[in-house]
Amino acid sequence: MIENLSDTTIGVMGVSLLIILVFMGIRVYAAAALTGFLGLWALKGWKVAAAMAGTIPHSKVVTYPLSVLPLFILIGFLAFYAGLTGKLFEAARRWFGWVPGGLAVSTVFATAGFAAVSGASTATAAVFSRVAIPEMLKHGYDRKLTAGVIAAGGTLASLIPPSAILVIYAIIVEQSVGKLLLAGFLPGLASALIYVALIVGMCTFNPNLGRAISGFSWRQRFESLPGTVPIFLVVGIIFGAMFTGSATPTEAGALGAMVVFIYYIYRAWREKQLRTVHLRLKESLVETAKLTVMIFTLIWGVFLFVRFLGFAGLPTAFSDWVVQLDVAPIWIMISILLAYAVLGMFMDAIGMLILTLPVVYPAVINLGYDPIWFGIIVVKMAEIALITPPIGLNCFVVAGVSRDLVDENGESLEIPLQDVFRGIAPFFIADVVTVGVLLAFPGIITWLPNLIG
Amino acid sequence: MADVFGKQLDWVDRKLGIVEDALNAIAGLMIFGLMFLGVIQIILRAVFRSPIYGYIDIVEVSMVGFTLMSISYVQRVGGHVRMELFVTKLRGRLHWIAEFLSTVLTGAIVAILIPSSYAHFSRAYKFGDSTIDIQLLTWPAKLVVPVALSILLVRIIIQMFGYMRLAYRPDLPPVGVPLIKTVEEQAEEEIELAEEVRSTQ
Numbered sequence: 001m002i003e004n005l006s007d008t009t010i011g012v013m014g015v016s017l018l019i020i021l022v023f024m025g026i027r028v029y030a031a032a033a034l035t036g037f038l039g040l041w042a043l044k045g046w047k048v049a050a051a052m053a054g055t056i057p058h059s060k061v062v063t064y065p066l067s068v069l070p071l072f073i074l075i076g077f078l079a080f081y082a083g084l085t086g087k088l089f090e091a092a093r094r095w096f097g098w099v100p101g102g103l104a105v106s107t108v109f110a111t112a113g114f115a116a117v118s119g120a121s122t123a124t125a126a127v128f129s130r131v132a133i134p135e136m137l138k139h140g141y142d143r144k145l146t147a148g149v150i151a152a153g154g155t156l157a158s159l160i161p162p163s164a165i166l167v168i169y170a171i172i173v174e175q176s177v178g179k180l181l182l183a184g185f186l187p188g189l190a191s192a193l194i195y196v197a198l199i200v201g202m203c204t205f206n207p208n209l210g211r212a213i214s215g216f217s218w219r220q221r222f223e224s225l226p227g228t229v230p231i232f233l234v235v236g237i238i239f240g241a242m243f244t245g246s247a248t249p250t251e252a253g254a255l256g257a258m259v260v261f262i263y264y265i266y267r268a269w270r271e272k273q274l275r276t277v278h279l280r281l282k283e284s285l286v287e288t289a290k291l292t293v294m295i296f297t298l299i300w301g302v303f304l305f306v307r308f309l310g311f312a313g314l315p316t317a318f319s320d321w322v323v324q325l326d327v328a329p330i331w332i333m334i335s336i337l338l339a340y341a342v343l344g345m346f347m348d349a350i351g352m353l354i355l356t357l358p359v360v361y362p363a364v365i366n367l368g369y370d371p372i373w374f375g376i377i378v379v380k381m382a383e384i385a386l387i388t389p390p391i392g393l394n395c396f397v398v399a400g401v402s403r404d405l406v407d408e409n410g411e412s413l414e415i416p417l418q419d420v421f422r423g424i425a426p427f428f429i430a431d432v433v434t435v436g437v438l439l440a441f442p443g444i445i446t447w448l449p450n451l452i453g
Numbered sequence: 454m455a456d457v458f459g460k461q462l463d464w465v466d467r468k469l470g471i472v473e474d475a476l477n478a479i480a481g482l483m484i485f486g487l488m489f490l491g492v493i494q495i496i497l498r499a500v501f502r503s504p505i506y507g508y509i510d511i512v513e514v515s516m517v518g519f520t521l522m523s524i525s526y527v528q529r530v531g532g533h534v535r536m537e538l539f540v541t542k543l544r545g546r547l548h549w550i551a552e553f554l555s556t557v558l559t560g561a562i563v564a565i566l567i568p569s570s571y572a573h574f575s576r577a578y579k580f581g582d583s584t585i586d587i588q589l590l591t592w593p594a595k596l597v598v599p600v601a602l603s604i605l606l607v608r609i610i611i612q613m614f615g616y617m618r619l620a621y622r623p624d625l626p627p628v629g630v631p632l633i634k635t636v637e638e639q640a641e642e643e644i645e646l647a648e649e650v651r652s653t654q
Contacts (some may be wrong), residue, residue, distance in 0.1 A: 054569025254491020285481030
């Protein structure tokens with residue numbers, strides 16, 4: 001019976017089966033590998049399918065460009081355990097406290113810096129809730145603004161280098177890792193500055209939301225800088241290596257991880273905690289390995305499915321269909337982005353990208369969009385999903401941390417979830433505006449990577 | 454009824470857990486090693502103008518050790534990505550049956566992959582396949598795949614029995630299966646991690 005079906009029909013059946021399996025809650029790697037295998041079996045017979053399936057977990061995983069991933073992940077976990085947060089917030093406060101809503105602005109810069117290096121959006125929100133909520137509420141800052149800025153600040157993780165998710169995008173769609181990493185820098189910075197403009201605007205209009213904090217001398221400002229050095233070094237190393245092409249991403253990642261590791265040991269030594277240093281190091285390595293294996297398993301599982309799609313000719317068929325639609329490309333792009341916004345609420349960003357890109361990407365390129373540009377936009381959408389109600393994991397984290405916080409008089413500093421969601425609203429709108437700006441002015445994304453040719 | 458089966462399952466779960474923990478620890482150490490290797494490579498190239506001979510080959514051959522070897526560990530802790538939207542809505546017996554079915558299907562594809570990845574290894578072994586630059590033999594790395602997948606299959610079988618037991622007696626405490634976290638619990642976990650980090654600083 002199956003012999004009578006066209007390849008494309010089998011391809012569509014495969015995609016449908018995959019969707020059903022994923023919605024059933026099967027781990028995505030297994031759902032994709034199983035569907036891919038069944039599809040290859042239907043198209044090419046059992047022998048060919050088994051031979052292909054047997055080589056993919058090894059051959060698709062052991063390629064040098066992918067070896068940067070564990071190192072970027074390691075940088076994140078080491079940064080997390082190295083205690084960069086307090087120093088970073090203090091430095092940001094001294095330098096940017098004087099503007100309207102100064103503490104909120106400082107939080108944006110400190111979270112942006114930490115999120116960039118740690119690459120972990122939700123973890124950043126958790127850590128900074130502890131550092132920033134008590135400080136901001138002590139100075140009479142509005143609770144909704146406080147919660148909103150912390151939840152939103154974490155989302156700057158994926159654009160500013162080092163970013164594991166941009167590496168994954170680059171490898172799936174076979175683009176230069178270096179270009180993608182460079183491309184994320186300006187949009188990441190722009191997102192942060194748009195947040196800052198929003199806060200300054202809101203606090204100028206209504207000073208009761210948050211007042212400026214003044215009284216720091218230049219000396220105090222410069223004294224706060226050494227604690228932030230590792231952040232600037234790591235971003236600088238990755239950025240510099242990509243820009244000059246003097247080291248591969250893997251080598252730059254290794255050097256970045258080394259910098260954070262040395263700082264971590266230095267901090268432990270300064271605080272006389274060298275004896276327990278191995279415990280946290282072990283924790284970082286175990287977590288790094290776990291996340292690495294998770295990502296690579298997804299990669300080979302989905303690749304098996306992609307191989308089947310390729311034989312079925314589905315990406316080409318889908319792409320041809322999209323192109324002949326009698327709709328302006330921009331509307332198709334907006335529909336794709338909305339679909340990602342919804343999907344991102346229910347699924348991990350990395351899983352979502354690996355799963356959808358093989359079909360979506362060829363169509364997007366066929367519509368005439370730039371591959372690098374699309375990568376940045378899609379990653380930004382995945383980050384927005386982290387602050388979109390009703391799921392928005394970052395919002396839950398901020399509300400959860402605040403529940404346990406009390407001020408000096410024992411008064412609760414709790415910020416209820418609905419207030420966090422209300423507080424995030426202006427930042428959510430700002431993000432939508434950012435995406436709009438990036439749609440209208442793609443040069444913000446493509447200018448830097450195009451410089452290296 | 455004494456839960457003898459639960460106890461036995463728990464015992465097997467723990468024993469396999471020791472192996473999985475060890476493999477994941479090795480994977481972590483290999484990533485740590487990759488960091489040093491990269492830094493040494495940069496120093497040798499920039500300062501002494503003589504990079505490590507076959508650096509890329511070494512990285513590629515060792516990669517399977519930290520990208521695939523501890524796949525079973527990740528399966529145990531429920532670390533592989535999935536969509537929990539609907540599964541979490543099911544309660545009691547129905548929930549465990551759904552989990553059981555998912556696990557059977559996962560087991561099916563893993564079972565198919567074991568012999569076919571073994572064939573991939575055995576071809577490399579027979580022909581003495583090696584890397585391009587420094588002729589490192591590739592079969593040991595390729596052998597890791599069927600071995601790791603076999604351990605994964607054992608883990609999946611444990612989970613199958615775990616879900617079967619719960620589908621039969623939903624009132625028993627779960628054994629040998631990863632538990633689903635709600636968004637609140639995930640948030641709570643992130644918070645605990647942050648707390649732990651803070652307390653050590």
